[in-house]
Amino acid sequence: MADTTVHEVGLDAAAPVAHLDHDTNTGISNTKLGMWLFLGSECLLFGGLITTYLIYKTPLSGPTPEQIFDIPFTSASSFVLLMSSLTMVLAVSAIERGDHHRLRVWLAATAILGSTFVAGQLYEFTAFYREGLGFTTSRFSSAFYTLTGFHGVHVTIGILMLVSLLLWSLRGKLPEHRSETVEVVGLYWHFVDIVWILIFAVVYLIP
């Protein structure tokens, strides 16, 4: 399937223009469809990690989840990540409206909220380690660190993409006809958020 871009037809990158119709069988750009298919496959990855955690969550040695989890702290982290989804969707909305100032504000806010979440996760991991929960302490600890660590890596990759978008925007390389780029990164970011919604309930709240 061919995918028509503005560059192929020679439009000025800074000109505010409508999206071109995509010359694909679906009418959707391959990039956006590809991201959705990727996110569908990610469900299987995180499903496997969550399932592994549920199977191994009862430790036969070392600290138990009830002994080490700090629910108020994790709740605050969850709230931060949830609000980053709001700032992300506002960033997407801003570029679709051609409002580059607000785009940068919301992208920066999303990156800061994401960084706060990752910092909180690193603090949590450090606190758990000091309480005697290393990666190989028990089957629970291995499953827990693998699941939440994979999620943390996904958030970190999302932050890098957000910072890249911010830099592109500051250099004038992100005109509104490329709003799809922001939207695709937004899809990834929202997915990271909904995975944490699952982890927060299944891992932290349900004993």
Next chain:
Amino acid sequence: MATDTRHFGDSPVDTDVLDGAAEPYPRNRLYVKIAIALAIITAAEVAVHVFPDAFGGAGSMPYVISLLAMMALKFFAVAYWFMHLKWDNKILTWAFYTGVILAVAVYVAVLTVMQVWGGMTGVGVDPLGGT
């Protein structure tokens, strides 16, 4: 000459500036309302955890079901509104939910084989040895 499609302010975004959208995207105030609702649901989840006796005790069936219901509500709200599945071409909904349904089906089967469900309510067996 290219059409100026900028939409400053808080009006719906037309489909001519959107990619793969079947309907215009909403006003920003809808996103804010959804975020407030999500925050309230998160607070409710924490409240269930803090006051488990109101739901039959931690690990009881009402406790687990109420938390899973709120989790599912948040999951679908983010996918439906923030990820624009409500307004986008339905093929994207199928692409995503095919993965979700496949994952749920496969891993529910695995958890059932491993007899984990009883363990969640405190009456199950431990199917695996080790540390």
